[in-house]
Amino acid sequence: MAQSAPLVMRLVASSITAANRAGKIIRDVMSQGDLGIVEKGKNDLQTEADRSAQRCIVTSLSRQFPSVTIIGEEGTSNCEVPSDWVVTDSDPQILQLACPDEYQNIQDDDIVVWVDPLDGTSEYTQGLLDHVTVLIGIAVGDRAVGGVIHQPYYNYKTAGPDDMGRTLWGIRGVGVGGFEPQSPPQGKRIITTTRSHSTAAVQAALDALQPDEILRVGGAGHKVMLLMEGKAHAYVFASAGCKRWDTCAPEAILVAMGGQLSDMHGNSYSYSRDTPHQNTGGVLGTAKGEDHAWYLKNLPDAVRQTLL
Numbered sequence: 635m636a637q638s639a640p641l642v643m644r645l646v647a648s649s650i651t652a653a654n655r656a657g658k659i660i661r662d663v664m665s666q667g668d669l670g671i672v673e674k675g676k677n678d679l680q681t682e683a684d685r686s687a688q689r690c691i692v693t694s695l696s697r698q699f700p701s702v703t704i705i706g707e708e709g710t711s712n713c714e715v716p717s718d719w720v721v722t723d724s725d726p727q728i729l730q731l732a733c734p735d736e737y738q739n740i741q742d743d744d745i746v747v748w749v750d751p752l753d754g755t756s757e758y759t760q761g762l763l764d765h766v767t768v769l770i771g772i773a774v775g776d777r778a779v780g781g782v783i784h785q786p787y788y789n790y791k792t793a794g795p796d797d798m799g800r801t802l803w804g805i806r807g808v809g810v811g812g813f814e815p816q817s818p819p820q821g822k823r824i825i826t827t828t829r830s831h832s833t834a835a836v837q838a839a840l841d842a843l844q845p846d847e848i849l850r851v852g853g854a855g856h857k858v859m860l861l862m863e864g865k866a867h868a869y870v871f872a873s874a875g876c877k878r879w880d881t882c883a884p885e886a887i888l889v890a891m892g893g894q895l896s897d898m899h900g901n902s903y904s905y906s907r908d909t910p911h912q913n914t915g916g917v918l919g920t921a922k923g924e925d926h927a928w929y930l931k932n933l934p935d936a937v938r939q940t941l942l
């Protein structure tokens with residue numbers, strides 16, 4: 635039964651265990667105390683946790699799916715991966731689910747796996763640990779179809795080391811799991827946006843949308859989780875800083891529960907293997923039940939013109 639599950643379902647099932655293992659590595663690096671910070675660019679850090687979590691995920695998935703294209707945020711290295719970082723088991727619950735007809739016969743060639751081994755690096759280095767997520771997105775053709783978000787420090791203030799963290803998943807046409815989908819409160823507009831990568835255009839977009847409240851938090855995964863759990867109505871980031879690995883997994887889960895994600899012009903991002911990595915049109919995510927078009931209509935042209 636498990637062996638014969640369609641490729642998309644097997645990839646999501648294996649991504650759940652790989653993301654959980656990566657989350658443990660992220661916690662271990664933090665508790666060992668040496669983050670090994672490297673500056674990749676302006677306001678763009680990488681730590682030992684980003685590097686190690688990526689090696690864990692890419693090695694684990696490529697052992698099981700050697701012909702599937704995997705694109706990760708951090709460069710690959712050839713050094714040996716500790717054997718206990720390689721996990722090749724799968725989440726049994728996912729393998730039992732019915733796969734939609736359109737994804738029954740997908741081949742290795744049709745898939746790209748987008749890996750952000752640690753989203754919210756800046757917040758991780760500053761101790762804002764619940765902003766951190768591990769993101770694994772599964773694209774079929776150019777669409778984000780499956781997503782896994784692991785939050786390694788979920789409940790970290792109250793949980794013990796063995797019950798910390800959680801893993802959320804979603805598959806288009808199948809559904810979501812690992813959390814309780816909620817709609818945001820009616821009669822109010824709560825917008826979530828960046829806390830560490832703001833610009834004049836980011837602020838101008840927020841001003842024009844006149845939110846009742848702004849939640850400035852780290853990480854693309856963390857912000858989309860706020861939409862999924864009814865804590866915010868929209869995620870508005872009028873800047874080009876995010877990349878495909880930041881949005882593939884969150885988009886798949888958000889869409890699987892009825893939300894939307896596009897650039898600031900209303901165009902969907904392509905997740906095919908030859909697409910550019912940068913999300914040059916910014917990010918607009920809206921919760922289930924929100925009018926995505928309203929946000930697009932009310933964004934100032936001057937802001938849109940700053941984005942390709």
Ligand SMILES: Nc1ncnc2c1ncn2[C@@H]1O[C@H](COP(=O)(O)O)[C@@H](O)[C@H]1OP(=O)(O)O
Nearest residue numbers: 678752753754755828830831852853854875876
């Ligand atoms: N200017 C930027 N340079 C590098 N990464 C960025 C930039 N802006 C956003 N990101 C990535 O998008 C995520 C969401 O952005 P923000 O928290 O500012 O809303 C960041 O955590 C970061 O991912 P990562 O932490 O994986 O490098």
Ligand SMILES: [Mg+2]
Nearest residue numbers: 678679707755
């Ligand atoms: Mg980064």
Ligand SMILES: [Mg+2]
Nearest residue numbers: 750753754880
């Ligand atoms: Mg990221």
Ligand SMILES: [Mg+2]
Nearest residue numbers: 707750752753
């Ligand atoms: Mg990252």
